[in-house]
Amino acid sequence: MIETSENTLIDQRLEKLQKLREVDGAAYPNDFRVTESIATVRARGIGPDGEQLSNEALEAAAIQVSVAGRAMAVNSFGKAAFIRVRDRSDTMQVYVKKDEVDEMSFTRFKLLDIGDIVGVEGELFVTRTGELSVKAKSFRILSKSQRPLPEKFHGLQDAEMRQRMRYVDMIVNDDSREVFRTRTRIIKYIRDYLDQRDFIEVETPMMHPILGGANARPFVTHHNTLDVDLYLRIAPELYLKRLVVGGFDRVYEMNRNFRNEGFSNRHNPEFTMIELYQAYATYLDLMDMTEDLFQSMARDILGKTVVQFRGHDIDLGKPFRRLPVCEGLREYADAPEQAFHDGRAAYEWGLKHRIDRKAADIVMKKYQDSRDPNAQRNCALEICMMVFEETVEQHLIQPTFVTDFPAAISPLSRRKDSDPTLVDRFELYVATNEFGNAFSELNDPQDQEERFRAQMVAKAAGDQETMEYDEDYIRALQYALPPTAGEGIGIDRLAMLMTGSDSIRDVILFPMLRPEK
């Protein structure tokens, strides 16, 4: 092994560890009792009037405290030193003074490295510069850090190392810790919000024998005993609706989905999604609830409703715009009216807007082979959606509910009463990104059978991302699914929005990376 500088630094620390073993017995003791967090210790230095107590008052009170945490910085004077100690709640300065601690404690302090986990017992006091600190009476090293930490001022910058060694990122980058705390608050907020509204949380299978609930390419795995291939789920939707049939009228699941697709700053192969279902509600009810959820969450977690995201000031405080697909196309893409009815007209108009010709050809073929009287209209609308993605999405900066999607691309949604080629569905867009997808659920089993068959036709025509025919799901619908609305919200993207993160990798603790070496 080549002698590198890093090894030298590690060796020096290992030597200190060895000395610690010799002078102190156990190098990794586990008998130091911490009864309070640093935040609560700090609170004890605050008087009843909310002001920090004076040094005289503190000395008179002789408040005994014990704190434990990671030593983040040391200012040493030889015979005295200040050590910045951090635990989960806060940081606290510790003063180790040769005259004030026992001899063993001072010996231990001499073996301290930045990054070590320490335990301190002492009294509260205020330094000359006014900082509440702990004057150590005893000082211990509870766990030695054998590796040097990144630089204290710039932290760890390299994006790959921050993701591969998230533990180091979290030690040295305050904002990284804060992002993940916010993520956790978001998840808790949603749980509380739904629990208050009488929803119950469930866990449905992650391994699916049949692909369904979304259009995406799956990961495939294999069960040895059953000797069957299984898909890691791309969505929990069909299981959750089975539960509504079963009587769980308000149900949700917030957990991972897996999609075997590319990476981007908004896509990770495994990502967290909430899906919720509410019986006797419509997609319009969910729109209202979603708006309220986003607004109240921002207020609760951020204390404001305007957030900076992808270079925009996103205002979550105003009512979200509601934009039907066709209206968006008229506004942003000069859609000719016949494009909404006639497949060929849509096709020609679409090509002008640079939709993918191959995908469009598949749509045209699918409907040329069909005898459905609505075929022309469905075909036209499916192509309209392609144009929508090319032309309208980029304008959707402020929160916008896009509504009235084509039935042809919504195999699980209820048709609109006013127009059977459209469905009662919305997607929420913020800063041109999709944040949620919701619809009134299709609960007519005959219609659902037809939709599944249409998916199979699409697959035969060349579409690689179709749902599979799920007979048991049809059987469940035959037992009667109440009128129900359901919604999925991407939690990672929501965390990006609430933390102002540009990349999904900044809000996932351990994003997927190529394996090391």
Place this chain on the structure above:
RNA sequence: GGGCCCAUAGCUCAGCCGGUAGAGCAGCGGCCUUUUAAGCCGUUGGUCGCGAGUUCAAAUCUCGCUGGGCUCACCA
């Protein structure tokens, strides 16, 4: 998968019209018993991502490879 960019000390970064490697932080030694990115003096530490090529000479120029970032495509 295409295009552009990046890879130098443990970390953050200079050096890049070729001449044999620098700073700050961290570390080590010394001074310092109230510091706040402490200070002062001294000092260790590098296969310049990997592999070829051009050249008397490559961190620097060329090509390939690996890993990463941004972006487009695919995709929600």
